Amino acid sequence: xxxxxxxxxxxxxxxxxxxxxxxxxxxxxxxxxxxxxxxxxxxxxxxxxxxxxxxxxxxxxxxxxxxxxxxxxxxxxxxxxxxxxxxxxxxxxxxxxxxxxxxxxxxxxxxxxxxxxxxxxxxxxxxxxxxxxxxxxxxxxxxxxxxxxxxxxxxxxxxxxxxxxxxxxxxxxxxxxxxxxxxxxxxxxxxxxxxxxxxxxxxxxxxxxxxxxxxxxxxxxxxxxxxxxxxx
Amino acid sequence: xxxxxxxxxxxxxxxxxxxxxxxxxxxxxxxxxxxxxxxxxxxxxxxxxxxxxxxxxxxxxxxxxxxxxxxxxxxxxxxxxxxxxxxxxxxxxxxxxxxxxxxxxxxxxxxxxxxxxxxxxxxxxxxxxxxxxxxxxxxxxxxxxxxxxxxxxxxxxxxxxxxxxxxxxxxxxxxxxxxxxxxxxxxxxxxxxxxxxxxxxxxxxxxxxxxxxxxxxxxxxxxxxxxxxxxx
Amino acid sequence: xxxxxxxxxxxxxxxxxxxxxxxxxxxxxxxxxxxxxxxxxxxxxxxxxxxxxxxxxxxxxxxxxxxxxxxxxxxxxxxxxxxxxxxxxxxxxxxxxxxxxxxxxxxxxxxxxxxxxxxxxxxxxxxxxxxxxxxxxxxxxxxxxxxxxxxxxxxxxxxxxxxxxxxxxxxxxxxxxxxxxxxxxxxxxxxxxxxxxxxxxxxxxxxxxxxxxxxxxxxxxxxxxxxxxxxx
Amino acid sequence: xxxxxxxxxxxxxxxxxxxxxxxxxxxxxxxxxxxxxxxxxxxxxxxxxxxxxxxxxxxxxxxxxxxxxxxxxxxxxxxxxxxxxxxxxxxxxxxxxxxxxxxxxxxxxxxxxxxxxxxxxxxxxxxxxxxxxxxxxxxxxxxxxxxxxxxxxxxxxxxxxxxxxxxxxxxxxxxxxxxxxxxxxxxxxxxxxxxxxxxxxxxxxxxxxxxxxxxxxxxxxxxxxxxxxxxx
DNA sequence: AATGAATGAGTTTTCATTCAT
DNA sequence: AATGAATGAAAACTCATTCAT
Numbered sequence: 001x002x003x004x005x006x007x008x009x010x011x012x013x014x015x016x017x018x019x020x021x022x023x024x025x026x027x028x029x030x031x032x033x034x035x036x037x038x039x040x041x042x043x044x045x046x047x048x049x050x051x052x053x054x055x056x057x058x059x060x061x062x063x064x065x066x067x068x069x070x071x072x073x074x075x076x077x078x079x080x081x082x083x084x085x086x087x088x089x090x091x092x093x094x095x096x097x098x099x100x101x102x103x104x105x106x107x108x109x110x111x112x113x114x115x116x117x118x119x120x121x122x123x124x125x126x127x128x129x130x131x132x133x134x135x136x137x138x139x140x141x142x143x144x145x146x147x148x149x150x151x152x153x154x155x156x157x158x159x160x161x162x163x164x165x166x167x168x169x170x171x172x173x174x175x176x177x178x179x180x181x182x183x184x185x186x187x188x189x190x191x192x193x194x195x196x197x198x199x200x201x202x203x204x205x206x207x208x209x210x211x212x213x214x215x216x217x218x219x220x221x222x223x224x225x226x227x228x229x230x231x232x
Numbered sequence: 233x234x235x236x237x238x239x240x241x242x243x244x245x246x247x248x249x250x251x252x253x254x255x256x257x258x259x260x261x262x263x264x265x266x267x268x269x270x271x272x273x274x275x276x277x278x279x280x281x282x283x284x285x286x287x288x289x290x291x292x293x294x295x296x297x298x299x300x301x302x303x304x305x306x307x308x309x310x311x312x313x314x315x316x317x318x319x320x321x322x323x324x325x326x327x328x329x330x331x332x333x334x335x336x337x338x339x340x341x342x343x344x345x346x347x348x349x350x351x352x353x354x355x356x357x358x359x360x361x362x363x364x365x366x367x368x369x370x371x372x373x374x375x376x377x378x379x380x381x382x383x384x385x386x387x388x389x390x391x392x393x394x395x396x397x398x399x400x401x402x403x404x405x406x407x408x409x410x411x412x413x414x415x416x417x418x419x420x421x422x423x424x425x426x427x428x429x430x431x432x433x434x435x436x437x438x439x440x441x442x443x444x445x446x447x448x449x450x451x452x453x454x455x456x457x458x459x460x461x462x463x464x
Numbered sequence: 465x466x467x468x469x470x471x472x473x474x475x476x477x478x479x480x481x482x483x484x485x486x487x488x489x490x491x492x493x494x495x496x497x498x499x500x501x502x503x504x505x506x507x508x509x510x511x512x513x514x515x516x517x518x519x520x521x522x523x524x525x526x527x528x529x530x531x532x533x534x535x536x537x538x539x540x541x542x543x544x545x546x547x548x549x550x551x552x553x554x555x556x557x558x559x560x561x562x563x564x565x566x567x568x569x570x571x572x573x574x575x576x577x578x579x580x581x582x583x584x585x586x587x588x589x590x591x592x593x594x595x596x597x598x599x600x601x602x603x604x605x606x607x608x609x610x611x612x613x614x615x616x617x618x619x620x621x622x623x624x625x626x627x628x629x630x631x632x633x634x635x636x637x638x639x640x641x642x643x644x645x646x647x648x649x650x651x652x653x654x655x656x657x658x659x660x661x662x663x664x665x666x667x668x669x670x671x672x673x674x675x676x677x678x679x680x681x682x683x684x685x686x687x688x689x690x691x692x693x694x695x696x
Numbered sequence: 697x698x699x700x701x702x703x704x705x706x707x708x709x710x711x712x713x714x715x716x717x718x719x720x721x722x723x724x725x726x727x728x729x730x731x732x733x734x735x736x737x738x739x740x741x742x743x744x745x746x747x748x749x750x751x752x753x754x755x756x757x758x759x760x761x762x763x764x765x766x767x768x769x770x771x772x773x774x775x776x777x778x779x780x781x782x783x784x785x786x787x788x789x790x791x792x793x794x795x796x797x798x799x800x801x802x803x804x805x806x807x808x809x810x811x812x813x814x815x816x817x818x819x820x821x822x823x824x825x826x827x828x829x830x831x832x833x834x835x836x837x838x839x840x841x842x843x844x845x846x847x848x849x850x851x852x853x854x855x856x857x858x859x860x861x862x863x864x865x866x867x868x869x870x871x872x873x874x875x876x877x878x879x880x881x882x883x884x885x886x887x888x889x890x891x892x893x894x895x896x897x898x899x900x901x902x903x904x905x906x907x908x909x910x911x912x913x914x915x916x917x918x919x920x921x922x923x924x925x926x927x928x
Numbered sequence: 929a930a931t932g933a934a935t936g937a938g939t940t941t942t943c944a945t946t947c948a949t
Numbered sequence: 950a951a952t953g954a955a956t957g958a959a960a961a962c963t964c965a966t967t968c969a970t
Binding site for chain 3: 740742743823826827861863864865868869871872873874875876877878879880882883890895898899901902903905906907908910913914918919920
């Protein structure tokens with residue numbers, strides 16, 4: 001439930017009452033947030049000033065406080081949006097009732113595509129989450145760390161199904177895999193040589209190899225076969 | 233050759249002949265750098281002020297300029313030291329003449345141990361490298377990205393030996409693996425439940441599974457066997 | 465064309481169409497610049513702090529950066545204004561088509577009156593020009609040193625007319641005369657005993673004596689006569 | 697009268713008692729003062745730091761306080777030396793018993809040569825005198841402004857002799873001439889095209905023309921003749 | 929919705945000076 | 950004579966924020 005419209009000054013007559021819209025124009029606000037996100041992506045949150053953001057959108061810095069109550073609000077909005085979108089897009093995939101390895105591939109694929117599609121916000125989320133106030137951090141991760149939970153669930157199910165190596169430490173493997181995926185934000189460039197589809201498949205291939213059980217490998221007739229089967 | 237002692241204020245003016253013109257006490261400087269590193273680890277480079285550092289070592293902020301010409305010098309010193317140490321410790325391992333998979337395991341193991349032993353500096357290097365000036369970034373990475381080169385070399389050799397899957401895109405796999413390893417800086421805690429040795433072995437296990445060829449798996453009698461063989 | 469109104473913070477970002485994006489109030493800015501000039505006149509540029517200026521106008525030092533991007537901007541503005549005004553007031557006089565000695569007297573008179581009327585700015589220009597950045601120095605003197613060129617032109621014309629001593633080294637004489645005039649900024653006081661008109665006449669008298677040819681002296685019937693003729 | 701040796705820490709056993717010399721080496725001190733003077737010439741007193749001076753002589757800034765008690769001491773020493781030297785070299789010339797115009801030429805010539813020979817110190821004296829503390833300013837100019845007094849005396853004598861225009865305001869003319877001469881410090885370069893001798897003669901020629909009486913001109917048979925007579 | 933002036937607390941950096949060794 | 954550590958005050962500049970218009 002990406003709640004993109006409810007931000008921006010909860011005070012002021014909201015549109016609920018049907019009166020002609022009051023308060024900041026949400027589209028304009030989104031433009032400003034996008035500009036802020038771009039700057040924070042390039043220079044980091046601390047090194048991005050309110051002045052920078054105002055310059056980027058062509059208004060005076062004082063005017064930004066029509067849309068926002070503090071600089072942190074920008075960060076919150078950026079992170080919240082991307083987090084909510086991820087909840088919506090990725091978590092359901094991990095919770096389907098298909099076999100674990102299929103869900104693993106689907107999860108990795110969705111994650112990679114999501115990261116690339118929301119590259120700016122996703123990168124900021126990963127890099128600057130700690131700059132949020134404790135309250136907001138808490139609020140966002142209220143439901144637990146959903147990525148971690150989702151992936152861990154898949155791996156556990158896989159162990160029960162016998163397709164994931166039972167020697168694995170699931171907790172550890174989960175963070176290792178998520179690290180591998182998230183680190184994409186450090187090196188990915190949209191102008192790079194590899195298409196998102198291929199990249200997702202290659203990630204899935206590596207990760208499959210990392211976790212599959214001997215039994216699953218044999219059943220498929222080798223690792224290559226297993227990859228072919230699952231990466232269609 | 234980590235040249236950790238030659239930092240700290242090139243002597244000003246001419247240093248006539250062999251008189252002992254020592255410059256700032258290197259041990260004191262190292263203490264200050266360590267304090268700075270701790271703060272930057274906790275709060276990030278931008279959010280760490282010269283005042284914070286001065287407070288941490290118990291002197292006035294102006295006095296820090298006895299050791300350093302700018303705040304960036306601290307960051308440079310922290311990163312340069314850890315970078316040089318890594319060059320010394322890790323790169324040679326990648327260049328030995330043992331079989332590729334052994335070198336892969338050795339590289340991963342060394343990398344994990346190094347990351348943990350130099351956790352503060354290594355984390356800062358990864359997180360704040362871009363805050364360095366372009367000139368210093370260039371200077372540090374003058375010899376190319378040595379981690380990347382080292383790991384890529386191992387994978388390429390492995391493909392030639394037939395023990396690494398020939399379908400792998402080596403370039404991609406290299407950054408994926410390094411991401412997996414480097415992301416440790418985001419979640420590792422020395423008080424966590426897993427000992428460094430085990431962690432290194434588990435990383436190596438995951439990575440082996442990601443890259444081995446079917447042929448190598450069969451030769452070893454399955455993935456589990458192969459892991460056992462290589463992880464002593 | 466003294467473009468005194470276009471200073472003060474080029475508007476940031478885009479100024480969409482014809483909306484009145486005014487930037488800082490030019491009159492307020494001028495007041496601040498005047499206060500800064502007064503301080504720099506008394507204490508010199510280097511010894512005048514942003515704090516001093518802020519105190520003089522009764523705001524906080526940080527607030528000055530609403531009008532200016534650096535302390536040097538104040539100096540630039542002061543010097544640029546007086547330089548432009550001089551261009552407008554003095555140079556045309558040197559370029560009229562009257563006889564050379566008349567133009568010489570007119571130039572000297574105009575210069576003296578100008579110096580006195582713009583005493584603060586003119587003094588700062590002379591004393592602190594070198595504190596400007598190379599780029600700004602260059603920008604201001606882009607059209608050559610107009611005072612020097614103007615006076616040299618008069619002397620050369622005078623030599624051709626035969627009213628200025630042909631033995632004179634025009635280049636040298638030009639700087640000598642300008643030095644004599646500019647040095648006024650070192651000793652002139654508005655509360656002194658001599659009125660600007662008299663001072664201008666006396667300067668002109670001295671300078672005439674310095675440069676006239678024997679021929680011109682004889683034609684006028686002596687130096688005193690010549691001075692009387694030209695200083696009306 | 698140039699009391700160049702009595703500076704540098706009046707405390708400490710002076711050489712008066714015949715004991716092996718104690719206290720700072722005066723030659724070394726002079727080298728340091730020279731270095732300081734060069735820097736202040738280039739960058740101005742305020743913009744020259746103790747650090748700059750220390751760098752220039754290759755010692756640490758703290759060590760300068762062996763020679764000096766404050767930064768102002770450097771300025772004082774530079775100005776005092778040049779002032780004393782001027783007293784010794786120039787004043788006697790103005791006080792000889794030769795005819796006024798000869799003394800005028802001699803004064804101007806001596807002044808120009810002096811300015812050039814002591815260019816650094818003389819320039820600093822003119823430009824930075826006001827940076828000295830009131831006490832030191834007073835101390836230096838205790839005997840009145842000797843240049844002014846000397847030149848004014850010459851002009852007054854000339855008026856009495858009838859060789860200097862009686863219409864002149866002597867006070868004004870004195871500062872005007874001194875301005876003309878002193879401004880040399882603003883444009884003179886030792887690598888310029890004109891030799892000091894010629895420059896002195898040309899200055900004297902201009903100044904003669906400025907002040908001579910009609911009577912003296914006629915007696916000499918014209919300005920040119922008069923100049924030739926006096927400039928040998 | 930936005931401006932433009934200002935605040936107040938902060939930032940990094942500079943600098944003259946002191947002093948134990 | 951000189952070092953090297955440190956001081957303490959001030960410098961220029963930044964920046965998030967407020968607010969009357």
